[in-house]
Amino acid sequence: MLQIKRFIKYTIIFYLLIAVVYWVFIHPAYMNWGATSAEIKMNLPGDELISSNRIISTRAINIHAKKEKIWPWFAQTGQNHGGFNSYYWLENLFGAKMVNANIIHPEWQNPLPGDTVYYGKNEGYALVALVQKNEYYSLSGWTFYLHTIDTATTRLVVRYPSMEVRQSKLTKLYYYGLFEPLHFIMETGMMMGIKQKAERQ
Amino acid sequence: MLKSKINISNKFIALNGATVAVATVFAYSILVMIYTIIRSSATIYSIMPMGERNSILWANSISVAYSVAVFSIILALISSISGAIAAVILKNLLLYFNPKLVFKKTVLISFITAFALLFFLYLLLYALLKDWMTFNYFETFSFWFLFPATIFFSACIIGGSKLNKVLESGINQVNNTSNKI
Numbered sequence: 614m615l616q617i618k619r620f621i622k623y624t625i626i627f628y629l630l631i632a633v634v635y636w637v638f639i640h641p642a643y644m645n646w647g648a649t650s651a652e653i654k655m656n657l658p659g660d661e662l663i664s665s666n667r668i669i670s671t672r673a674i675n676i677h678a679k680k681e682k683i684w685p686w687f688a689q690t691g692q693n694h695g696g697f698n699s700y701y702w703l704e705n706l707f708g709a710k711m712v713n714a715n716i717i718h719p720e721w722q723n724p725l726p727g728d729t730v731y732y733g734k735n736e737g738y739a740l741v742a743l744v745q746k747n748e749y750y751s752l753s754g755w756t757f758y759l760h761t762i763d764t765a766t767t768r769l770v771v772r773y774p775s776m777e778v779r780q781s782k783l784t785k786l787y788y789y790g791l792f793e794p795l796h797f798i799m800e801t802g803m804m805m806g807i808k809q810k811a812e813r814q
Numbered sequence: 815m816l817k818s819k820i821n822i823s824n825k826f827i828a829l830n831g832a833t834v835a836v837a838t839v840f841a842y843s844i845l846v847m848i849y850t851i852i853r854s855s856a857t858i859y860s861i862m863p864m865g866e867r868n869s870i871l872w873a874n875s876i877s878v879a880y881s882v883a884v885f886s887i888i889l890a891l892i893s894s895i896s897g898a899i900a901a902v903i904l905k906n907l908l909l910y911f912n913p914k915l916v917f918k919k920t921v922l923i924s925f926i927t928a929f930a931l932l933f934f935l936y937l938l939l940y941a942l943l944k945d946w947m948t949f950n951y952f953e954t955f956s957f958w959f960l961f962p963a964t965i966f967f968s969a970c971i972i973g974g975s976k977l978n979k980v981l982e983s984g985i986n987q988v989n990n991t992s993n994k995i
Binding site (some may be wrong): 632640643647702705795797809 | 830833834837840841844850852853857860861862866869870872873874876877879880881883885886887895896923944951953954957958991
């Protein structure tokens, strides 16, 4: 029993250490992972949908493909379509029943404002707010913006409006304790997943 | 009756049951943490170019570790209750059905208790989660059922045999005291 108690003690110390590293080093850096200061400040379509009392993250990645090769993967976003191109095996641990499409489905290539995008089977959903083929795609302010760098490279900029600042302590605990790090993992997973698929084509 | 002589309180047993439950949740969480970090890191490694790889590998790994840590603390709190209840049930079943504390019988009782409790927990989860509960994917089946069930069975059987020893020492202690008197 003494060994078990010692194991619990060391695990708690390890968890505290992880929490310190996360809050001191990782959290401040990952809010704007990959984005330049110009990209953080730039106005994106969908910004008008974000209320002023939200903390915003802007993340960016280079994709070595033209916009036209990247766009189809965004067009078919959603559990009810081609998945989120992120870590489907993690999403499925929580019953999302996610399947990431490995091909482009022509029937899902024309998303329209008001279309429903499910995050998981029987889970929450968002509505497509703004959409411009080969340019941007926004789900209630969660915007994916494509910007041409040169003939072979496109910059993908992703802006996410987080929880409203004024919330109950319990909501804040849930949001900062669990949701935000998970969202970072899944969103960057999505950005890299789309990069992989677009570059492979 | 032999059982009335044993001087080991339910509170002591419940506390130990809760401690074992917390330890098993932590052990399982660390395995999940390692698995998730390795699998997601392998994906990142295959996609990101060398110069941009390190920062995202670190950020992803620490974020995974932090999320699993938070999740495991919540689960440990819930599991400590079920661990305490399971330990007290096991103790009372052992004393009722196996008053002479025969080791083989203890293992059998622990196995049946683990099976019954697991079945009850599964029904409870199914009633609460319904369609969210899916075993369509190997990961989901392993994560929510296969591995926790294996750990629960092991903890119940090992815990039951340890409990057997504790109860035996309790009997000996009582017998020695009554012999001295």
